Amino acid sequence: MASTVIGAGITIEGEVTSDEDVVVQGTLRGKLIAKDAVSVEQGGSVEADITGGPVSVAGTVTGNITSSDRVDLQNGAKVIGNVKAARITIADGAQFKGNVDMDV
Amino acid sequence: MKDSTVIGRTSVVTGRITGTGDLEIAGRVEGDVAVSGEVVIDSTGMVGANVSATRIVVRGAVRGDLTAEEALVVESGARIVGDLKAPRIAIAQGGLVRGYVRTGGMAAAPRPRAAAAAARTTVPEAKARPAAPPPQPQRAVKAAPPAPPAPVQKAPPPAQKAETNHKPAPRGAAAAGARVGPPPPVVPVLKKGTKAVQKKR
Amino acid sequence: MARTRTGGGGEAVIGRSTRIRGRVSGDGDLRLEGSLEGDVALSGELVIAEGARAISNVEARAVTVGGELEGDIRAQGLVHLEAGARVRGDIHSESVAIDEGAEFDGRLSGPDFELPPELGGGARRRS
Numbered sequence: 001m002a003s004t005v006i007g008a009g010i011t012i013e014g015e016v017t018s019d020e021d022v023v024v025q026g027t028l029r030g031k032l033i034a035k036d037a038v039s040v041e042q043g044g045s046v047e048a049d050i051t052g053g054p055v056s057v058a059g060t061v062t063g064n065i066t067s068s069d070r071v072d073l074q075n076g077a078k079v080i081g082n083v084k085a086a087r088i089t090i091a092d093g094a095q096f097k098g099n100v101d102m103d104v
Numbered sequence: 105m106k107d108s109t110v111i112g113r114t115s116v117v118t119g120r121i122t123g124t125g126d127l128e129i130a131g132r133v134e135g136d137v138a139v140s141g142e143v144v145i146d147s148t149g150m151v152g153a154n155v156s157a158t159r160i161v162v163r164g165a166v167r168g169d170l171t172a173e174e175a176l177v178v179e180s181g182a183r184i185v186g187d188l189k190a191p192r193i194a195i196a197q198g199g200l201v202r203g204y205v206r207t208g209g210m211a212a213a214p215r216p217r218a219a220a221a222a223a224r225t226t227v228p229e230a231k232a233r234p235a236a237p238p239p240q241p242q243r244a245v246k247a248a249p250p251a252p253p254a255p256v257q258k259a260p261p262p263a264q265k266a267e268t269n270h271k272p273a274p275r276g277a278a279a280a281g282a283r284v285g286p287p288p289p290v291v292p293v294l295k296k297g298t299k300a301v302q303k304k305r
Numbered sequence: 306m307a308r309t310r311t312g313g314g315g316e317a318v319i320g321r322s323t324r325i326r327g328r329v330s331g332d333g334d335l336r337l338e339g340s341l342e343g344d345v346a347l348s349g350e351l352v353i354a355e356g357a358r359a360i361s362n363v364e365a366r367a368v369t370v371g372g373e374l375e376g377d378i379r380a381q382g383l384v385h386l387e388a389g390a391r392v393r394g395d396i397h398s399e400s401v402a403i404d405e406g407a408e409f410d411g412r413l414s415g416p417d418f419e420l421p422p423e424l425g426g427g428a429r430r431r432s
Contacts, residue, residue, distance in 0.1 A: 004111055013120045132423060165424055167425060203413065
């Protein structure tokens with residue numbers, strides 16, 4: 001499926017919504033709502049609440065993450081915000097500060 | 105490709121996009137775009153704000169001004185309502201544009217957006233006059249130094265077939281001096297009352 | 306006023322060394338290779354060849370510009386600015402094609418077209 005990629009040199013200030021995957025390599029300030037997977041790659045910076053399907057973070061996120069599936073924080077990730085998902089993994093080396101709500 | 109951004113077909117960005125790198129818009133963007141790379145607005149792309157980039161290719165719809173540092177290409181199927189500005193502009197047949205277009209290669213003198221635009225030339229001075237600031241040598245125009253305001257100029261053409269006087273006035277006037285126009289006419293200035301004689305070939 | 310007479314398939318030509326001052330009108334096509342100061346009203350096609358210069362408001366079925374034109378164009382069909390064209394004036398026609406390399410300073414307007422509803426539909430300028 002086609003995806004939306006926010007490249008490394010790009011900054012988006014505002015709201016991004018999508019029915020497809022979203023990959024963030026650059027900077028996003030505002031809000032991100034995706035129906036499918038969200039990936040914040042290394043170097044990517046999101047200052048926004050993220051709502052999506054599976055969310056994978058290897059970059060920086062300052063905001064709350066709400067996933068309908070799973071949230072994976074990779075080595076190198078830095079997340080400050082609350083995470084709400086049915087499943088979550090925090091890899092060794094990932095930094096995280098916030099609440100986790102697995103809504104069991 | 106590194107540093108390439110794609111706004112997917114189902115994505116909507118309500119906010120500004122800035123930065124470096126290329127940008128492909130297949131979805132919708134409702135905020136200004138200012139990047140230092142190439143922006144391609146796909147046929148499914150819709151942009152509701154201004155775009156400024158090094159190079160812009162439009163295949164979709166835009167309501168906003170497009171400014172490119174190098175080139176702007178409007179392909180067939182594109183629909184644009186807004187001004188286009190770039191040193192090189194190409195509009196393919198089938199590309200729909202409504203707005204001002206400037207490549208900037210011409211003299212910069214702003215033209216009077218005279219009422220005469222789309223002037224039905226048939227209407228003599230009367231109409232053109234008001235538009236042109238200097239009622240004067242409308243036509244002299246081109247040759248930077250205003251051509252001698254020949255008497256003919258002013259002469260309202262009293263049923264004068266020999267129209268040595270004519271239109272594309274306002275525009276011309278405004279550009280006077282700013283633009284190198286055709287060389288001064290070789291035809292000598294005619295005296296008022298002169299009738300034209302059509303040379304039979 | 307200069308009248309062109311083409312009757313029967315001939316294309317009228319204003320040669321390279323010819324300069325005209327006056328309104329030009331006629332049926333049929335006209336090819337300008339020289340210089341013209343005066344409006345043009347043709348039922349056919351106007352071609353302003355490379356090297357030609359016109360200061361004219363033009364009304365024709367179709368217009369091709371390879372040279373210089375200062376004036377507005379109103380055409381029923383296609384207005385085509387070739388790569389070497391230098392045009393200053395507004396163009397109102399059914400369709401327009403501007404080749405890369407052409408210099409143009411003016412407004413384009415033509416048949417109404419609509420933008421997608423997401424962008425507001427009508428083609429009127431927003432601001």
